[in-house]
Amino acid sequence: EAQVTQNPRYLITVTGKKLTVTCSQNMNHEYMSWYRQDPGLGLRQIYYSMNVEATDKGDVPEGYKVSRKEKRNFPLILESPSPNQTSLYFCASSLTAGRALTDTQYFGPGTRLTVL
Amino acid sequence: AQTVTQSQPEMSVQEAETVTLSCTYDTSESDYYLFWYKQPPSRQMILVIRQEAYKQQNATENRFSVNFQKAAKSFSLKISDSQLGDAAMYFCAGRYDKIIFGKGTRLHILP
Numbered sequence: 001e002a003q004v005t006q007n008p009r010y011l012i013t014v015t016g017k018k019l020t021v022t023c024s025q026n027m028n029h030e031y032m033s034w035y036r037q038d039p040g041l042g043l044r045q046i047y048y049s050m051n052v053e054a055t056d057k058g059d060v061p062e063g064y065k066v067s068r069k070e071k072r073n074f075p076l077i078l079e080s081p082s083p084n085q086t087s088l089y090f091c092a093s094s095l096t097a098g099r100a101l102t103d104t105q106y107f108g109p110g111t112r113l114t115v116l
Numbered sequence: 117a118q119t120v121t122q123s124q125p126e127m128s129v130q131e132a133e134t135v136t137l138s139c140t141y142d143t144s145e146s147d148y149y150l151f152w153y154k155q156p157p158s159r160q161m162i163l164v165i166r167q168e169a170y171k172q173q174n175a176t177e178n179r180f181s182v183n184f185q186k187a188a189k190s191f192s193l194k195i196s197d198s199q200l201g202d203a204a205m206y207f208c209a210g211r212y213d214k215i216i217f218g219k220g221t222r223l224h225i226l227p
Contacts, residue, residue, distance in 0.1 A: 033215075035217075040125075040219060041219060042207060042217040042218055042219040042220050043207065043209075043217040044217075045214065045215065045216075048214070058214070088159065090161060092161075104151070104163050104166060105163075105215065107153075107160065107161035107162075109158075109159070109160055110159045110160070110161075112159075
């Protein structure tokens with residue numbers, strides 16, 4: 001089944017404790033992206049990747065890191081989480097990258113993160 | 117600046133009736149795509165419908181259709197014969213050189 005998976009689905013942690021949220025897709029998609037969703041703000045892009053070893057900042061990259069060593073995986077790393085990073089996080093992928101992005105994005109199920 | 121604006125934070129509609137959700141956008145790009153996503157209580161993001169800007173014909177998917185007014189930069193979603201399962205948050209999104217989401221409209225279906 002074609003899908004985007006994220007783990008964990010729920011995470012409660014404390015300030016400063018490094019964490020990684022994994023994202024994996026099995027559709028051989030080039031483009032992958034991370035979003036955070038906060039009430040009243042919609043979805044905001046954190047980082048995106050056009051292909052392996054090609055990552056770039058989105059609208060709200062502060063406090064986050066990503067890597068794209070393999071095409072299928074795009075982990076989101078919070079080196080020192082803070083309470084303002086409490087949010088719902090979505091990973092998404094689409095087939096091709098490039099300026100005229102025609103492809104539908106497929107979203108993972110979301111990760112609910114709480115930082116105490 | 118590229119923007120997507122949903123001016124209705126919440127809406128309600130009677131079951132079996134028709135409802136229209138509004139979305140306006142702004143971009144200087146000539147080539148772009150517009151989407152409506154549905155987010156039910158499960159939090160999953162589900163693509164409802166998409167529209168290519170170069171196409172004049174409005175996209176339709178079963179009970180869902182769009183009214184795409186390119187000159188006015190308007191992209192509204194019409195849901196016909198509303199069903200209880202349509203209750204969700206709906207996000208309008210524009211894909212230019214990157215994707216931008218509106219803040220969402222929560223749709224309630226009244227039985």
